[in-house]
Amino acid sequence: MATMIRTTEEETMKKAPAITCVLLDIGGVLLTNGWDHHARRRAATHFKMAWAEMEDRHHLTFETYEEGKLTLEEYCGRVVFYKKRPFTRAQFRRFMFAQSKPYPEMIELVARLKARHRLKIAVVSNEGRELNAHRIRQFKLGECVDAFISSCFVHVRKPDADIFRLALDIVQVPAQRALYIENTPMFVQIAEGLGIRSILHTDYRSTCAALASFGLQCDEGIIHATG
Numbered sequence: 001m002a003t004m005i006r007t008t009e010e011e012t013m014k015k016a017p018a019i020t021c022v023l024l025d026i027g028g029v030l031l032t033n034g035w036d037h038h039a040r041r042r043a044a045t046h047f048k049m050a051w052a053e054m055e056d057r058h059h060l061t062f063e064t065y066e067e068g069k070l071t072l073e074e075y076c077g078r079v080v081f082y083k084k085r086p087f088t089r090a091q092f093r094r095f096m097f098a099q100s101k102p103y104p105e106m107i108e109l110v111a112r113l114k115a116r117h118r119l120k121i122a123v124v125s126n127e128g129r130e131l132n133a134h135r136i137r138q139f140k141l142g143e144c145v146d147a148f149i150s151s152c153f154v155h156v157r158k159p160d161a162d163i164f165r166l167a168l169d170i171v172q173v174p175a176q177r178a179l180y181i182e183n184t185p186m187f188v189q190i191a192e193g194l195g196i197r198s199i200l201h202t203d204y205r206s207t208c209a210a211l212a213s214f215g216l217q218c219d220e221g222i223i224h225a226t227g
Contacts, residue, residue: 004102019177025124025181026127029122066157068154076093093130099217111144121146129152133154147171154166179199180198
């Protein structure tokens with residue numbers, strides 16, 4: 001029975017068009033999230049701000065920032081510096097940027113896949129311009145990513161399906177030849193609804209196994225243990 005299932009999976013994979021492009025998120029896949037509720041709570045504690053008030057103001061304006069319609073200075077002015085604070089904007093900005101940490105094994109994996117399978121690699125992410133620029137530069141993402149379809153550049157953000165359509169247009173790859181790696185289930189479902197094969201990322205090893213099922217084998221000799 002197991003042999004029959006494997007044979008069916010192999011036949012299905014052979015019939016499917018070869019993947020030539022990998023689309024992936026940054027936050028939760030290549031890096032930690034840039035400015036999620038955990039980071040904001042740490043900021044509220046560190047700078048002794050009222051968490052609930054800060055969070056309310058954040059939710060009223062952050063989507064606008066991620067869509068590239070506000071600068072980071074304007075966002076901070078609305079959320080934090082709408083009244084006098086005992087700390088500076090520069091101090092708060094440094095704290096924000098310091099929340100980003102890499103997942104080195106995932107960055108290395110993408111670089112290996114790109115080289116081994118000659119793939120196009122493109123990021124599809126919701127990020128504000130200044131945070132996005134810092135994260136790309138700080139963690140040298142441009143060395144393995146060909147295009148950044150960031151919400152702050154294209155003025156549309158997930159869950160809007162148009163950001164995926166834009167990504168396919170930019171990389172000039174049909175949906176059936178693209179693969180999307182994302183840690184948010186809803187966004188995976190939206191991509192799949194457009195005909196983009198997808199992986200719900202939870203950890204390095206399961207993503208490697210999922211990639212192999214799509215014909216994108218990893219180099220087993222340098223897979224790193226996690227946890």
